[in-house]
Amino acid sequence: MQRGREKMKSIFKRGEVNPYGKFFDGTSYLNMLNTENISVGDVIFEPGCRNHWHIHHAKNGGGQILLCLAGHGWYQEEGKPAQALEAGSVVRIPANVKHWHGATKDDSFEHIAIEVPGEETKTEWCEPVDEKAYLAL
Numbered sequence: 001m002q003r004g005r006e007k008m009k010s011i012f013k014r015g016e017v018n019p020y021g022k023f024f025d026g027t028s029y030l031n032m033l034n035t036e037n038i039s040v041g042d043v044i045f046e047p048g049c050r051n052h053w054h055i056h057h058a059k060n061g062g063g064q065i066l067l068c069l070a071g072h073g074w075y076q077e078e079g080k081p082a083q084a085l086e087a088g089s090v091v092r093i094p095a096n097v098k099h100w101h102g103a104t105k106d107d108s109f110e111h112i113a114i115e116v117p118g119e120e121t122k123t124e125w126c127e128p129v130d131e132k133a134y135l136a137l
Helices: 131-135
Strands: 028-034 040-045 054-057 064-077 083-086 090-093 097-102 107-117 120-123
Touching: 040 064, 054 083, 054 097
Parallel strands: none
Antiparallel strands: 028 040, 040 107, 054 120, 064 083, 064 090, 064 097, 064 107
């Protein structure tokens, strides 16, 4: 992962190119750390990479928690301003809230994504983040 000219090291092995890449603008990598009972993945975003707007639906429980490890990123819920993220930031995303997250345009970003268990959970992928709005951040 790179930040400007300096290299940042992840404590985890970099995963493969994200198999959900069609729902991302830019390149990201996914290393699933756990898939039994609770889904935990390490996601590395190259500079400028972000996922599309999406919703973690659940009838009860559900949602997602992001534990930010390195670099600089953004998180935004629909209808709210984007929130800057850095190592040590924690984001609790309630179920059924439309949002996106990813790297800043000039820096890589890494987070652990924890899918909160719930009833009747599913992820709905929506439209890409508006390019002009993203570049203005």
